[in-house]
Amino acid sequence: xxxxxxxxxxxxxxxxxxxxxxxxxxxxxxxxxxxxxxxxxxxxxxxxxxxxxxxxxxxxxxxxxxxxxxxxxxxxxxxxxxxxxxxxxxxxxxxxxxxxxxxxxxxxxxxxxx
Amino acid sequence: xxxxxxxxxxxxxxxxxxxxxxxxxxxxxxxxxxxxxxxxxxxxxxxxxxxxxxxxxxxxxxxxxxxxxxxxxxxxxxxxxxxxxxxxxxxxxxxxxxxxxxxxxxxxxxxxxxx
Numbered sequence: 001x002x003x004x005x006x007x008x009x010x011x012x013x014x015x016x017x018x019x020x021x022x023x024x025x026x027x028x029x030x031x032x033x034x035x036x037x038x039x040x041x042x043x044x045x046x047x048x049x050x051x052x053x054x055x056x057x058x059x060x061x062x063x064x065x066x067x068x069x070x071x072x073x074x075x076x077x078x079x080x081x082x083x084x085x086x087x088x089x090x091x092x093x094x095x096x097x098x099x100x101x102x103x104x105x106x107x108x109x110x111x112x113x114x
Numbered sequence: 115x116x117x118x119x120x121x122x123x124x125x126x127x128x129x130x131x132x133x134x135x136x137x138x139x140x141x142x143x144x145x146x147x148x149x150x151x152x153x154x155x156x157x158x159x160x161x162x163x164x165x166x167x168x169x170x171x172x173x174x175x176x177x178x179x180x181x182x183x184x185x186x187x188x189x190x191x192x193x194x195x196x197x198x199x200x201x202x203x204x205x206x207x208x209x210x211x212x213x214x215x216x217x218x219x220x221x222x223x224x225x226x227x228x229x
Contacts, residue, residue, distance in 0.1 A: 033216065042118075042205060042219040058216055090159060092217075100147030100166065100209050103217055105159035 006106035021076045023091030032074040037088040081113045120220035135191045137206030147209040154202040
């Protein structure tokens with residue numbers, strides 16, 4: 001089944017404790033991205049990757065890191081989480097950003113930083 | 115910079131009725147894509163419908179159709195014969211063809227369908 005898999009789905013952590021949210025897709029998509037969803041703000045892009053070893057900042061990259069060592073995986077790293085990073089996070093992939101193809105989303109990760 | 119505006123934070127409709135969700139966007143580009151995504155309480159993001167800006171014909175998917183007015187930069191979603199399962203948050207989104215970097219989302223409209 002074609003899908004984007006995020007883990008974990010729920011995470012509660014303490015300020016400053018490094019964490020990684022994993023994202024994997026099995027559709028051989030070139031383009032992957034991370035979004036955060038906050039009430040009243042919609043979804044905002046954090047980072048994106050056009051292909052392996054190619055990543056770039058989105059609208060709200062501060063406090064986040066990503067890597068794209070393999071085509072299928074695109075982990076989101078919070079080196080020192082803070083309470084303002086409490087949010088719902090989505091990973092998405094699409095065949096090619098330039099073709100306007102459908103973005104497939106993971107199930108979301110609800111992160112709480114206390 | 116491109117922006118997407120959804121002016122209706124919440125809407126409600128009765129089963130079997132028709133409802134229209136509004137979306138306007140701002141861009142100086144001529145080639146782009148527009149989308150409507152649905153997010154039910156399960157929070158999964160589901161593509162409802164997609165429109166290419168160079169196509170004049172409005173996209174339709176079963177009970178879902180759009181009214182795409184390129185000159186007015188308007189992209190509304192019409193849901194016909196509303197069903198309880200249509201209850202969700204709906205996001206309008208824009209993608210610039212040239213940059214091809216991000217889906218830019220509106221803030222969403224929460225739709226409640228009641229029986």
